[in-house]
Amino acid sequence: MEYYNNYSWGCNYMQPIQPQNPYGRPADPYTYPQNFPMALQLIRDAVSGEMEDRLFYSYLISVAPSQEDKEIIASIRDDEMKHFDLFRQIYFQLTGQILPQPREGEFTKPATYCQGLKQALLGELAAVQRYRRILFAMQDRRHINMLTEIITDEIRHANLYNLLYSKNGCYAEELEGKKNKTNV
Helix, strand or coil: CCEECCEECCEHHHCCCCCCCCCCCCCCCCCCCCCHHHHHHHHHHHHHCHHHHHHHHHHHHHHCCCHHHHHHHHHHHHHHHHHHHHHHHHHHHHHCCCCCCCCCCCCCCCCCHHHHHHHHHHHHHHHHHHHHHHHHCCCCHHHHHHHHHHHHHHHHHHHHHHHHHHHCCHHHHHHHHHHHHHHC
16 A cells, blocks of 8 residues: 555555553553563563462362352362463563462451452452563564453453352352441
């Protein structure tokens, strides 16, 4: 396509200009290579929280009220461990550097099993948003496939946590807690 004075074939409605971002976001998450350093940092962040995540999943499994709940959470935990290995592999292939093993972590126990499920559900949804930003910086088809697997697993995990939240009547528990706070 030929351009004349920044217009496509002289038509002013087809200007190839980049619009100003009205939302004030500092970085363009869609443009490689500008998004690459951010993606590497997000990978480091994901791996650094691994120990805390393991402790959180172990706690949820220990307080789960049924064997079915325990098995679902254990399968999610196993997927998350696989994700961290994939992130380490991607990071090494992109940088030639091995990420250090995570340090011993601590986590804050949720007040109830239901609050833990809600926290986990929201965590999975936030992970999808972060991991999408990593995906935008990938150029190699294999890395794109790995990130696609991780992201679709996270979406499936959110659905499973939603199932557990519903199955255990957590919404009713949350409403009751709010009702009791207003009556105090």
